[in-house]
Amino acid sequence: MSQMLALAVPLVLLVGWLVRARCGVVAVAGAAGSVSAAVTVVVWAAGRWPEEDRWPGAVGLAELASLLLLLVLTLRIESGRRSAAVAYTIGAAVALWPSRFDAISGPMSWLTLFGFGSTLALPAVLVGLYLRGMDDARRRSVAAARRAQRLELAHDLHDFVAHDVSGMVAQAQAGMVLAASDPVRAAALFERIEEAGQQALTSLDRTVRLLRSDEADLPERAPRPGLAELTSLTERFAESGGAAVRLDAPPDREVPREVAATAYRIVVEALTNVRRHAPTARVIDVRVRREGRRLEVVVRDDGGGPQPPGPRVGEALRGGSGLAGLGARVEALGGTLCSGRERAGGWQVKATIPLEAR
Incomplete structure (x- = not known):
């Protein structure tokens, strides 16, 4: 009857998968590791499983694989005390799992037991930490690229909008002088002021739109002007x-x-x-x-x-x-x-x- 306890962790994993969006992967990993360790303690009290019984062993191997996968995911997505606590819990559960069978007895067997658990858990820890390092490097790279892009846009805003606005000011000053003596030339100046204002507004609108957009939603930037536009x-x-x-x-x-x-x-x-x-x-x-x-x-x-x-x-x-x-x-x-x-x-x-x- 105690062999039915082998299904406890798979049931926890099933429920955790259904509520992972609400609780988070780290919480599911901590719950699965705690239940696995608790099942091992209960099996010690109720009587260990015979080594020749295969179905608890097969379910247990799936349990170990799931715990190690959760360990990798936990170390990848989160750092700090909570992640460390979950890692220690899963590591202990993996190390204690073989003791559910009656073949484990004596000091050498317990030493082999913990060596087996460490051998399984250490690669998972290293893989999780490596993936987290890659994620952090990618986030830093994306942040640096966005910062450089925003600085580039700020330079564009200064260079081109300031140029158009200064032209508008100069033409407006000339228009005030010509308004009384030469209305025709003054009207032509006001048309140029309108064109420069439209260019400045277009540049400003494009820059603001790019600054508000995420990297995935950034529209393609217009080709940069060069020597041909001089x-x-x-x-x-x-x-x-x-x-x-x-x-x-x-x-x-x-x-x-x-x-x-x-x-x-x-x-x-x-x-x-x-x-x-x-x-x-x-x-x-x-x-x-x-x-x-x-x-x-x-x-x-x-x-x-x-x-x-x-x-x-x-x-x-x-x-x-x-x-x-x-x-x-x-x-x-x-x-x-x-x-x-x-x-x-x-x-x-x-x-x-x-x-x-x-």
């Missing part, structure tokens, strides 16, 4: 009024995408800073050329006359987050970025980026 960029800047832009950027299809995108963003940031901090500038020279195995980007403005002695945004890469962030990006690609005032007046931003990865 012409339209400088034309839009010149149309907004203020300064003429002279672009010297021969098409080069062999420039890596990351280098081309970084060069484009350097030009965007430099033009934005000219609009913000050098409104009297009349001519801006933009030069992007291949120099051997490097790409050189130079943006220089004439300043429009004598400049005040105070620092300007971008000086020594300390004045604003835009050039500082781009400086870090250029350094990550193995290049250099510097900016400073020229002797003849005006400001220059210069970057040198290797075409081959570091």
Whole structure:
């Protein structure tokens, strides 16, 4: 009759499987290990099973396999005191299981018993800890990738939205001057302000949507602008009024995408800073050329006359987050970025980026 106790742990496992969503795998593992150890104690009191009886042994082997599997799952999904308590409970239950049979007697038999239990439990512990380490590494990798992606989006938001908004401000100021004297040109400026506002809103909406999305739901990002888009960029800047832009950027299809995108963003940031901090500038020279195995980007403005002695945004890469962030990006690609005032007046931003990865 006591042999019916061999079905206790399978019944607990069946019930635990049905309520695992509510109780959790760790709770089911702890309950199964405790019941298994309790069954062993009851069998000691009621009389051990004969060794030649096969069906309790067959059920017991399935019980051992289930306990070891639960041990692996417990150590994989949880750490701390609760996981350690469950691991010790299952390890003790596995070690004591052979003592249900009357063949176990004497000190050497008990030593063999615990050696058998340790041999079974130790690989399960190692596998569980290994899988938990892999899961932790994967979570750290995913978190780092998401953090890098959000930083990238923040840079996009600063570079492109700030550029559009600064253009809107400059055009609005010009529109207020022309509103009374030349309503037609003022109306054209207001149309450009509307277009720039729509572009800024589109960039802002896309960035916010990406920041709110999970990794699995992230939409595909639009291709990054590169050297081919410099012409339209400088034309839009010149149309907004203020300064003429002279672009010297021969098409080069062999420039890596990351280098081309970084060069484009350097030009965007430099033009934005000219609009913000050098409104009297009349001519801006933009030069992007291949120099051997490097790409050189130079943006220089004439300043429009004598400049005040105070620092300007971008000086020594300390004045604003835009050039500082781009400086870090250029350094990550193995290049250099510097900016400073020229002797003849005006400001220059210069970057040198290797075409081959570091």
